[in-house]
Each structure stands twice: as structure tokens, then as C-alpha cells.
Amino acid sequence: MTAGTEAPAIGLTHQGSEDTGLGHRGPESKSIVVPYGFWLFVLSDMVLFSALFASYATLVHATDGGPTTSQLFHRLLVAVETMALLVSSFVCGLAMIAAKRANMLWTQGWLLVTGFLGLIFISIELYEFATMIAEGAGPQRSAFLSAFFTLVGCHGAHVTCGLLWIGTMMAQIWTKGFQPHIMRRLLCLSVFWHALDIIWVAIFTIVYLIGTLP
Amino acid sequence: MTEHDPELLNVPPGAPHDSMLSETISYVIGLALALILTGVSFWVASTGVLWGPGVATGLVVLAIAQMGVHLVFFLHITSGPDNTNNVLALAFGVLIVFLVMIGTIWIMAHMNANMGISPELMNLQMQH
Numbered sequence: 001m002t003a004g005t006e007a008p009a010i011g012l013t014h015q016g017s018e019d020t021g022l023g024h025r026g027p028e029s030k031s032i033v034v035p036y037g038f039w040l041f042v043l044s045d046m047v048l049f050s051a052l053f054a055s056y057a058t059l060v061h062a063t064d065g066g067p068t069t070s071q072l073f074h075r076l077l078v079a080v081e082t083m084a085l086l087v088s089s090f091v092c093g094l095a096m097i098a099a100k101r102a103n104m105l106w107t108q109g110w111l112l113v114t115g116f117l118g119l120i121f122i123s124i125e126l127y128e129f130a131t132m133i134a135e136g137a138g139p140q141r142s143a144f145l146s147a148f149f150t151l152v153g154c155h156g157a158h159v160t161c162g163l164l165w166i167g168t169m170m171a172q173i174w175t176k177g178f179q180p181h182i183m184r185r186l187l188c189l190s191v192f193w194h195a196l197d198i199i200w201v202a203i204f205t206i207v208y209l210i211g212t213l214p
Numbered sequence: 215m216t217e218h219d220p221e222l223l224n225v226p227p228g229a230p231h232d233s234m235l236s237e238t239i240s241y242v243i244g245l246a247l248a249l250i251l252t253g254v255s256f257w258v259a260s261t262g263v264l265w266g267p268g269v270a271t272g273l274v275v276l277a278i279a280q281m282g283v284h285l286v287f288f289l290h291i292t293s294g295p296d297n298t299n300n301v302l303a304l305a306f307g308v309l310i311v312f313l314v315m316i317g318t319i320w321i322m323a324h325m326n327a328n329m330g331i332s333p334e335l336m337n338l339q340m341q342h
Binding site: 019032033035036039040043044046050051053054055057059075079082083086087089090093094097099101180183186187193194198201202204205206209210212213214 | 280313
């Protein structure tokens, strides 16, 4: 590998050569392979959600004479949920910036804010679910409500797992410091948390906003 | 730190940039764009001045735009040579997501239409 005198990189090959990135360099380091594998998991998770979205879109009008979307959903609650999760995703990025500089105080602080905002999100969602079930609009009321609770509940379960993961990472950073394997886990956590926000964008648009159009 | 550095031939998704300032600016721009797009979505859904039948389509377009903002500014998916593997995996994921969603909605809508009964009766038929 003689860098500097070669022509600039063209397309997929590096330094204009036929180096495919495998050859004499060997496999990528763990810090590349592990988050890439986790990226593949996140993408397959999105495929799972696409199936739930498809079933929701098919069943959204199958209300069996029960409550409809515009009777059940409140935009104000959804707006607060959306803000909490979006700012949480942003703060998670700030935590990654602090973690890269091995700054314990700011990393723990930002992760705490991330988790707190996630907790606000999941609390509002549980309140919404409890209110709906108390009104007799539980998952067994109609096919539409089954699909709704499956889709939004699956996202909420993911957020809950993410919260547990955030707590675990805070403890691991505290006890083990910013070692390479801890940083890999932290990077996977941030990818997971950002991906949950992307899925929420689809949920608040398709389920809540389009569902409450006049 | 150039792309001739063998360690930088690939980067994992979500990997931060070089300087603290540029990293922070990236997240702040992403947050600002996401806030704008979210605000526009809620406004479009609430206002009465837009053409009604087009509102749902507009909301979907805004949502896809916001997902793109999240991918670029929060997950740092770029078109650079160090990101090829991440982008290819994403492209395949998006392909499957669209096949599943559009395929299902399309086929189920046509099946319901071809049943030859009224939408209200189909509503009752699909209750379980």
C-alpha cells in the first residue's frame, strides 16, 4: 500500500487499484464488523415492522362497529411523545460524542437524559393504552385495535428494551471504563435508539396523523 | 486522517466524525431539520387550507424526508466509499420494506374490491 503518490480513489476501489478491501489486508477489525452486523439486525427489525404496518393498513377500517381512529387518538399526546423521542435521539448522539472523548461525566449525564426522555415517552404510551383499554377499546375489541396494539406495542417493547440497555451501558461504562468492547456496545445502542426514532416517525405519521385527518 | 488510512476503508453505521465541533453541528442540524419536518407534518394534518385528498400523500412524503434526515445526520449514512456496505444493506432493507408494505396493501385492497360486497359489509366480515 503506497499512499500519497497514487491517483485519487475512484468509485468502490481504493487508490484506483483493484483492492476490494479483503485481499492482503485481511478481514475488517471487530470495531467495524460488530456494528455492521448490528446494522443488519436493525434493518431486519425494520422489515418486521413493515409487516406490522402492512397488516395495520389492511385492517384499519375493520372496526366491527367499535371506536375508530379519529375517536381514539389525541394529537397533543402524540406531539409530546414525538418530541420526547426526537430529543432523546439527539441527546444519545451527544452522549456518543462525549464517550468518544472518554468523558465520564458528560457521557453518563447525556445517557441519563436519553433514558429519562425515553421513560417519558413510554409512560405517555402506557397511559394512552390504559385509557383506551378502560374505555373498552382493548386489543380484543376489533381487528383494527388488534393491529394497532401489535404495531405500537411492538415499538413500545423495543423502547423498553432500549431503556434497559441504556441502564446496563451506564453501569458498564462506570465499572469498566471506555474499553473498545464497551465502546462497540455503546455504538450498537446508539444505532438501535436512532432506529427506534425512525420507526416512530412512520408510526406517528401513518397511525396517528393520517388516522385523525378531518 | 485520509481515506488512504486502511482503518478508514469501512466505517460502522453511527460512527462519529473527526472533530467535536463538526460532530455536534451535524447532530444540531439533524435535530433542527427533524423538528421542522415534524412541525410541518402536524401543521399539514391540522390546517384546512390544503387540498384534502392530497394531505395523506404529503404526510407520507414528509415522513420519508424525515427518515432520510435521521439516517444522514444521526446514523451518518453517507455516499462516501467508506460507507458502501452500510448503504447497500440499507438499500436491500428498503427494497424489502416497500415490497412487503405496497404488495400487501395493493393485494388486500384488490381482494376486498373483488369480493363484490359493500365496504360496510366487508368491515363486518374482517372483524375477527
